[in-house]
């Protein structure tokens with residue numbers, strides 16, 4: 001094989017349980033990835049991890065098994081700014097997938113047009129240092145100038161400690177801004193405490209800011225299968241900002257060290273954080289369709 005996955009890499013769950021929760025018709029898995037296969041879509045030389053391959057066929061099979069209709073496929077750092085695997089998956093999805101790409105400030109108009117034609121509707125800025133060496137604000141502002149005319153939005157991934165430091169930059173972004181995984185709250189701290197309430201203030205004071213209420217498996221201290229300690233945080237955001245939340249599996253779950261989540265159990269997390277059919281429809285259908293399909 002062209003690439004060897006990292007020695008401690010956990011492969012995605014090959015036989016997830018069938019979720020008890022049945023997603024509403026048209027439900028969207030709004031945060032997932034495709035990895036390689038590496039001998040067709042090489043991993044980026046600047047990557048900080050090498051995953052197992054996780055291709056579009058498995059992603060779409062999981063979509064169908066879990067009862068979802070569509071995917072938003074997000075470029076992961078292991079592919080850097082090489083979006084070929086993402087574009088390949090989008091083109092194979094027959095309109096049932098949209099993408100969030102990674103581009104450099106040198107991206108050409110032709111490259112942006114090709115990405116848009118494939119179904120890309122946003123770019124991702126990853127500030128998690130174990131994944132990417134951060135760039136100066138000017139680098140990101142240059143990219144935003146290039147993508148704003150396309151109507152794209154920005155997805156940002158950062159650690160809770162970064163929020164205070166980058167508040168000025170995050171609140172200056174002119175597009176819709178979607179935060180991955182609730183800004184990674186420390187769930188040992190109280191929901192009403194100053195740390196999580198800083199993130200709540202970001203959403204409360206900036207109506208262009210959305211959040212994914214995903215990845216309990218990354219945040220939980222109490223652990224699987226229920227990730228009980230994450231429920232209050234995700235539920236709070238769904239109930240406070242029902243029109244600006246998204247949910248995703250995060251398949252194939254890169255960099256999970258403690259365990260590999262069962263995707264069926266992640267789906268059964270949804271009714272615990274979105275307790276009514278209306279909130280479930282907003283979270284899984286209305287919000288992602290509005291943002292990614294312009295519905």
Ligand SMILES: O=C(O)/C=C(\C=C(/O)C(=O)O)C(=O)O
Pocket residue numbers: 075076077078126131157180218250253254255
């Ligand atoms: O998949 C996620 O959203 C989380 C992770 C990885 C990435 O986002 C990435 O490599 O782009 C992580 O926390 O390691």
